[in-house]
Amino acid sequence: MAGTVILTGANGSVGIPAAEQLLKDNTQNLRQVIARYPDAKASIYQVDLANLSAVHEFASKISKAVETGEYPALKSIICCASYWNLVGDSELTTDGYDKTLQVGHIAHVALVLRLIGSFASDGRIVLFSSIGHYRKPNAMTSYLPDIPDDVDQLNHPPASEDKKGRGFQRYANSKLVITTWMYPLNRYLQQNPKFKNITAVAINPGGLGDSRAFTSNTPRSVQLAQKFVLKPFMSIIHRLADPTFRSSAEAAKDVIKLAVDKAYQSEQGYFTLLQKDDSDPITMDERVQQRVWRKSLDWAKITKDNTALKNVMD
Numbered sequence: 312m313a314g315t316v317i318l319t320g321a322n323g324s325v326g327i328p329a330a331e332q333l334l335k336d337n338t339q340n341l342r343q344v345i346a347r348y349p350d351a352k353a354s355i356y357q358v359d360l361a362n363l364s365a366v367h368e369f370a371s372k373i374s375k376a377v378e379t380g381e382y383p384a385l386k387s388i389i390c391c392a393s394y395w396n397l398v399g400d401s402e403l404t405t406d407g408y409d410k411t412l413q414v415g416h417i418a419h420v421a422l423v424l425r426l427i428g429s430f431a432s433d434g435r436i437v438l439f440s441s442i443g444h445y446r447k448p449n450a451m452t453s454y455l456p457d458i459p460d461d462v463d464q465l466n467h468p469p470a471s472e473d474k475k476g477r478g479f480q481r482y483a484n485s486k487l488v489i490t491t492w493m494y495p496l497n498r499y500l501q502q503n504p505k506f507k508n509i510t511a512v513a514i515n516p517g518g519l520g521d522s523r524a525f526t527s528n529t530p531r532s533v534q535l536a537q538k539f540v541l542k543p544f545m546s547i548i549h550r551l552a553d554p555t556f557r558s559s560a561e562a563a564k565d566v567i568k569l570a571v572d573k574a575y576q577s578e579q580g581y582f583t584l585l586q587k588d589d590s591d592p593i594t595m596d597e598r599v600q601q602r603v604w605r606k607s608l609d610w611a612k613i614t615k616d617n618t619a620l621k622n623v624m625d
Contacts, residue, residue, distance in 0.1 A: 314386025314431045315377065316570065319360065319419065320393065328563035329391065360392055360418035361404040363612060370425035377429040384431040387570040390419040390438050393485070396528040397478035400470040408610060409466045411478075415439075415485040420492065421611035427506060428619025433577075436511035437570045438493050440581065442518070442555070443479070444486035445591045452476040456483035458491065458599055462606040475530050488603055489513060490581060491594040495604040497579045499623050506620060510579040512569050516562035517555035517584055520545035555584060 318330055358369045376382045394414035396402060402410040408417055423436055446455045454476050459465070465484055471477040493513040500506045525537040541548070548556045565585050569575050581590035593599055608614075608623060615621055 314384050314434070315373075315382045316387045316389065317373070317385065317422070317426075318389045318391055319358075319422070320391035328560040329389065329566050331563075360414045361394075361406075361410055363406045363413075363418065363421060366418045366421045367425060367612070367617075370422055373426060374429050385426060385429050385434055386431055387435045387437060388419075388423055388426065389566060389570050390423070390436070390489075391566070392418070393439060393482070393524075395478055395482040395524065397475045397533065398528055398530055399474055399478070401468045401477075401481060403466075407466070409468060409481060411481040412465055412485045412488065413610075415482075416489050416492070417607065417610045419489075420607045421613060423496070423511075424608075424611065424613045424618040424620060424623065427500075427509070430506070430509050432508050434509045435570055435575075435578075436496070436509070437566060438489050438511060438513040439486075440490045440513040440515045440590070441483070441486040442515050442583075443483040444490050444515075444594075446487075446593065449483075452479040452483070454480040456480060456487045458484075458487060458593060458603060460602075462488075462602050466610075475533070478528070487591065487594070488607075490590045491600055491603045492607055493579075493581070494594065495597075495600045499620055503620060503622055508577065510577055512575075512579055513581050513590070514566060514569060515555070515581070515583045515588070516566065517557050518548075518553060519559045519562055520548065520556060521558050 356369055356372075359365045373382065373385075377384055392414055394411050396411065404410050404413045406413065406417075419438065443449060443451070444456060446457060448455070452473075452475070454473075465488065468477065468481055468484075490513045493511050496511045500509050500511070520537070520541040522537075525533055525541070545556065545558060562584075568585060569578070569582065575585075578587075581588050581594075604623075613623070
């Protein structure tokens with residue numbers, strides 16, 4: 312691997328082992344790259360993804376750093392950051408968007424499209440989906456995710472006494488939007504000769520029994536379930552009930568492979584773990600894809616003046 316990797320949510324359950332995996336597997340190459348850029352250094356930036364101004368400011372810094380040679384061209388952006396609230400109603404960010412949708416999707420749209428011109432020719436974009444994106448019943452909620460005709464409605468979800476159910480629906484909605492957005496992103500990249508070898512994947516990393524998400528903004532029942540069932544019986548659940556149920560560290564290995572491993576170069580589409588998979592049928596509807604695409608540009612404040620992927624405005 313040669314190039315810069317941006318990992319959002321680096322302090323999260325998957326983010327920390329992903330960063331470790333990246334360094335462990337690529338130390339020699341990283342040292343060679345850094346040696347060519349003696350002034351460069353590994354950096355941690357604190358960026359509030361719930362504030363688009365901060366995201367755009369960060370993108371401008373990275374773009375300039377790549378342009379001046381401070382950092383090598385981007386090899387990958389890993390969009391790991393996410394947010395949920397299963398104990399309260401929708402929270403609006405300073406930009407006026409639902410916080411779950413902005414942190415998980417809108418901020419990443421801004422980051423990816425602002426920095427697309429800073430990518431190496433064979434760069435990769437890794438988006439985080441979830442089994443929750445499927446419009447099927449699940450144990451966390453009775454409310455199914457969906458993409459309404461008026462996509463803006465996703466930023467104004469209804470208040471409800473069922474905080475857990477509606478909170479998980481907001482999370483699932485964000486994953487459905489992320490997965491849907493990935494398809495036109497690949498299409499626009501392939502239509503542009505300069506970026507045709509840059510690809511995007513959306514990974515369902517599996518159920519993560521040790522995820523810290525279960526301890527944040529979650530009801531006591533969820534926290535207890537993780538403490539006494541999900542974590543201690545993770546391997547048993549994996550073997551007997553759900554082969555995708557595993558640890559965050561195991562998921563991180565797959566994420567890094569998709570992001571930088573030559574074996575997955577040019578791969579695109581939806582993955583469950585490291586297996587190519589079918590996403591929810593609505594994500595394949597090109598009319599829905601275009602609705603999500605256009606609205607995402609609007610939400611993320613992407614214009615023809617601040618992205619190198621000019622054909623997104625066609």
